[in-house]
Amino acid sequence: MAKLTPYNVGIGVIVAIGTFGYGYGFGVFITSIGQPGFYLDMKLDPTSRYTANILGAINALFAAGAAFGAISQAWLADRFGRKKSLAMSALLSCIGAAWTAGSPYISMLLTIRVVHGFGLGMLICLVPLYLTEVSPPHCRGIISGMTVMGFGVGYCVVAFVSVGTYYSTNPTLQWRLPLALAAVGPLGLLLGLPFVPESPRYLCWVGQAEAALKVIERLHNDQSDPNNAAAYAEFVQIKAQVEIDKEQKSGYITMFTKPSWRRRSLLVVFIMFSSQATGVNGIANYLVVIFADLGLTGILPLLLYGIYAVVGTAAAIYACFVMDRFGRRQLFIIGFPVLAVNLIIEALLQREYLNRGNKAAGGAAVAFIFLFIVLYQFIDAPSFVWCAEIFPTNLRAKGIGLSMFAYFVGFITFSTPGPRAFREIKWGMYLIYMGCSIVCGVIAFFYVPETKGLPIEEMGVLFNDGVALHMTSDGRGIVEKQENQEIERVEVESKLKDEST
Incomplete structure (x- = not known):
């Protein structure tokens, strides 16, 4: 069996800069809501219900833009090729980041966040599409898994950039500088693209x-x-x-009319929606607020979020390396129920000790939040790989777009109510996420097939399609x-x- 080569890794790293940009751009508002300057500049009261609704809208509009970007990239990828589409989406993401950083009013910020989301939504689809198509079968989990590694590193970087700007005496710089730096990832991808080849599967297609x-x-x-x-x-x-x-005819409608394609389509919708049903972004997006509710003050919530991102990224990298050994299905059917157990423990801890000044219990609650993100990576990493590898060439871009559309719909469903829900029902949200995780685990056990080690041209065998x-x-x-x-x-x-x- 051939080994992973430096050339394989180099291609993966260059293209994964795109998902680094996504992770940074997605996470930048998680940390912005922990900056005093954000509330001061936008004239918001951090404790008001109105502010909670605004925070929910910022994230929801970003996700809506990303969802439509995910669907739109398929036409570009099939019409102009994978490399040119990556370049176009990176350019749009750069523009969106610059406009977001310069938004003087909350209304403009909300509007431009959609544009930024649109560009990054295309990137989060095009990166796994490309990496899947350039990966030899024996190392597809690692190479395609760099999608997850990339945005994990993006989360880490934005977290610690925000820790640094927290100490700025200029309240505007505290939150606008991290927003402006969201253009770095897409710009890096633009500079690196000349050094990577076009997808061989796309070249055969044309x-x-x-x-x-x-x-x-x-x-x-x-x-x-x-x-x-x-x-x-x-x-x-x-x-x-x-x-x-x-x-074969290809189109979004056809994907739901042909039985074997319909099964694929429904499964990728399930996989990506279920990853959000665990509550990962419902928790992460408001983690700074949750840490504050657990009695942490000052820089500590931002610092802990940074550590949370590092721990999650390390777990994601490990999950990518074991994926080709243990398989995607195995990680799904173990990950969901274990995550459910973690969530009920977190709910019980917060029910008993939230806002009661018990530092030991608060520390335990924080520890289980950290354990949550570790366990989640064993669902998240195989999700992106599995959804990118099961479609034929004529549907792969559309299939990934559909899966990420479901991902962002799930994000809106489970994250938008987050600020208000964590204020109103508090620990009860963890029980909702726990129930969803159990249901998702059962469905994965009965319906998700294993794809480990199988060439993507042979995936049709799993769905009763013809293989040449x-x-x-x-x-x-x-x-x-x-x-x-x-x-x-x-x-x-x-x-x-x-x-x-």
Whole structure:
């Protein structure tokens, strides 16, 4: 089995800068609401119900923009290619960040937050789309998982940038500088894109087979395979499957009319909506406020949020590395019920000790919030990978767009009521999230198939779709199948030797 190469990692890191930008841009308002200057400049009372509604609207409008960006990117990706679409979405995200930072009024801030969300919503889809299509099967979990690593690092950076600006004597700089720096991630992606190749699957789709083969050969680059047999086998499989996919009608409506595509579509909607039903963003978006309710004051809520982001990112990185070993399904069916147990413990702790001045109990409640984000990563990391790998080439961009649309609808559903809900029913919100986690775990157990190690051209097997060719277990040959019987094994390595002579 080939190993992960520096070239694979380099491509992943460059493109994952896009999701770094998403993580930073998404998280910047989580920390802004912990800055005194934000409330002073916008003339808001931090304790009022009106302010709670404004905070909910800021996050909801960002998510709405991101949801429509997620759906819109599919047309761009299929029409102009993966690289050009990444560039366009990065440029729009830069503009959105600059306008957000310069917004003088709350009304303008709310409006521009939609634009910023639209650009970042495209990025959060295009990054896993691209990384999935350039990943060899044996390391797809790690490479595609860099999507999650990227926005985790973005959360960390914005948290500690905000800790630094908290000490500024200029109240405007406290929250506007972090907003302006949200343009750094998309700008970094724009600068890095010339150094990465176009997706080989997209190149095959538009008839540039020779260019696709060159890209695949470089992506494999295995010293133990001097004839590039594995690269050629993957190329043959991709090319054959693309020809079948081209004969299929593709569109959002068709995704729900053809049974095998409908199952895929419903499952990605479920996976991404369920990740929000755990309450992760309902908790994280107002974590600074929750920490304050637990008796923490001054810089401590912001500092703890920064540590929370670091812990979550470390867990996400670990989850990406074990995903190819244990599988996506295994992480889902263990992650949801364990998360439910954590949530009920958090609810009980806050019911007994919230606002009662018990520091030991408050510390325990904070500890279980930290444990929550660790456990959540074993659901979150495989979610992005699984949803990006199960669709055929003609539907992959649309499938990812649909999944992220569901993600942001879930975000709005479970996060927008957050500020008011945590003030009104407090610990009861954790019980709602717990119940949702249990239901999601049951559905995942019965309906979500395992995709670990399977080439994305063979995902159709899991959904009763036709597959053009099957790769051998060593990845260096092709098995043609007819009526479930092996009829021919094409030894690609031998074929290459014959051609060279």
